[in-house]
Amino acid sequence: MSKPKLLVVEDDLGLCAQYRWAFPNYRVLLAHDRRQAETTARREQPAIALVDLGLPPDPEGVSEGFATLAMLRALSANMPVVVASGQGDRENMLRALRVGAYDFCEKPVDLDVLRTILDRALRLRELEDENQRLAAAPRPSPIANIITADEGMLRVCRMVERLATVNAPVLLLGESGTGKEALARALHDMGPRAARPFIAINCAAIPEALLESELFGHERGAFTGAVKQTTGRVEQAHGGTLFLDEVGDLPQGLQAKLLRFLQDQTFERVGGRVPVRVDVRVVSATNQPLEAQAGAGKFRGDLLFRLNPMTVRVPPLRERSGDIPLLGRWFLARYAHEFQRRLRGFEDAALDAMLEYQWPGNVRELGNRVQRAVLMAAGPLITAADLELAPGSGGEAENLDIRAARARAERETISRALARSHGSLSNAARVLGISRPTLYGLLATHGLTPEREPADDKPLEPKPPKS
Numbered sequence: 001m002s003k004p005k006l007l008v009v010e011d012d013l014g015l016c017a018q019y020r021w022a023f024p025n026y027r028v029l030l031a032h033d034r035r036q037a038e039t040t041a042r043r044e045q046p047a048i049a050l051v052d053l054g055l056p057p058d059p060e061g062v063s064e065g066f067a068t069l070a071m072l073r074a075l076s077a078n079m080p081v082v083v084a085s086g087q088g089d090r091e092n093m094l095r096a097l098r099v100g101a102y103d104f105c106e107k108p109v110d111l112d113v114l115r116t117i118l119d120r121a122l123r124l125r126e127l128e129d130e131n132q133r134l135a136a137a138p139r140p141s142p143i144a145n146i147i148t149a150d151e152g153m154l155r156v157c158r159m160v161e162r163l164a165t166v167n168a169p170v171l172l173l174g175e176s177g178t179g180k181e182a183l184a185r186a187l188h189d190m191g192p193r194a195a196r197p198f199i200a201i202n203c204a205a206i207p208e209a210l211l212e213s214e215l216f217g218h219e220r221g222a223f224t225g226a227v228k229q230t231t232g233r234v235e236q237a238h239g240g241t242l243f244l245d246e247v248g249d250l251p252q253g254l255q256a257k258l259l260r261f262l263q264d265q266t267f268e269r270v271g272g273r274v275p276v277r278v279d280v281r282v283v284s285a286t287n288q289p290l291e292a293q294a295g296a297g298k299f300r301g302d303l304l305f306r307l308n309p310m311t312v313r314v315p316p317l318r319e320r321s322g323d324i325p326l327l328g329r330w331f332l333a334r335y336a337h338e339f340q341r342r343l344r345g346f347e348d349a350a351l352d353a354m355l356e357y358q359w360p361g362n363v364r365e366l367g368n369r370v371q372r373a374v375l376m377a378a379g380p381l382i383t384a385a386d387l388e389l390a391p392g393s394g395g396e397a398e399n400l401d402i403r404a405a406r407a408r409a410e411r412e413t414i415s416r417a418l419a420r421s422h423g424s425l426s427n428a429a430r431v432l433g434i435s436r437p438t439l440y441g442l443l444a445t446h447g448l449t450p451e452r453e454p455a456d457d458k459p460l461e462p463k464p465p466k467s
Ligand SMILES: Nc1ncnc2c1ncn2[C@@H]1O[C@H](COP(=O)(O)OP(=O)(O)OP(=O)(O)O)[C@@H](O)[C@H]1O
Pocket: 145, 146, 147, 148, 174, 175, 176, 177, 178, 179, 180, 181, 182, 183, 245, 285, 287, 327, 363, 364, 367
């Protein structure tokens, strides 16, 4: 690996010779005044710089040193600049720090101290470069089954990744189809209980009369038709995770029983007297405003308190518009592979329609529409009609706030440009009529991360989905 470049701006030739030998881990580039420093910095793009404040034509003052510092900062904001000045010149040292110098050292320099300062400055530079690289590159979701490039959703994924290792109950809040069950499964799969069962139960889908026995099991003879002892979902989840979907729909009587179970991990089967003890981690989900329900007395506040020491809010798909084309293409590849159909992608009008639509059923609805479209499409590109979306049919909820509307329009336009240019930032910037740096800024403002996709003229390679 080539050595990092260190630009030394120093008019004392003796000192220059000393520096040349003192830093064998760097390629030392020498400049004796501001003009030379600028030429060398532009040509060589050094990683860091060491600048003497007393430079010609003002070797006794500091004006040239400060001008050189400002010039180097303007050329490359990432390049740490260390300044050197006479002993006791603390005022100028502090002034240099205020205008952007990374650190200072007093003359005559102690080479060991200076070496430590330079090494630390270089490390900082490397970290900053790495951060910028990571910020510009699309970050894959840390969860295999969750496809996303949205900053908010990536935060959710990282939170789930961290919560997977702890045992506390987690409550997932979000609209239907946003991926709550997929995240609950990830909490299980990424944690220490992964080898044990993951048992899901939808509290809204089972008639109230059967729910207690479904959850907690029953003893033989507990009710008509109870011909043998049966274990419930709670018991089946022993050692693993119990996922209570639509927990907001749990009837009041069962809320009390669940609360007791959460308090001491024991319960009785229906018709039974013997307490059964199990070890399960409870993850629950709801799309209802549980706090408001608790306030209105419809949901027990003490149960809510037990269920939600950790709450994860999953954003609806319409709030992560960058994910719409990304997930659309992912589902397209998946279903094209499954149904053996060669499709090249979406028509621009179809992408526009997808971005305008509000997706009340979220990711599940997107998957269903793309699946149907893959089967229905007559040509190589999926149309809005294949998706059963009318072009321009979106927005039901009218928002008249002008700033919000502008931000929404900007975000949607950028998403569209990214979708059309298949993640190529240069192309997207050209389509939008802005520079790449401006586009970078806007991507950061809107929390959008560009995806990388193959060129549009190639058919989509059918690739099996991750499962
Ligand atoms: N980001 C994603 N990437 C890939 N697939 C996803 C993503 N989010 C959701 N899905 C898929 O969409 C479907 C619906 O997700 P899921 O069942 O997890 O939603 P939910 O919020 O639990 O819905 P409900 O509240 O209706 O039960 C599932 O097939 C799931 O795998």
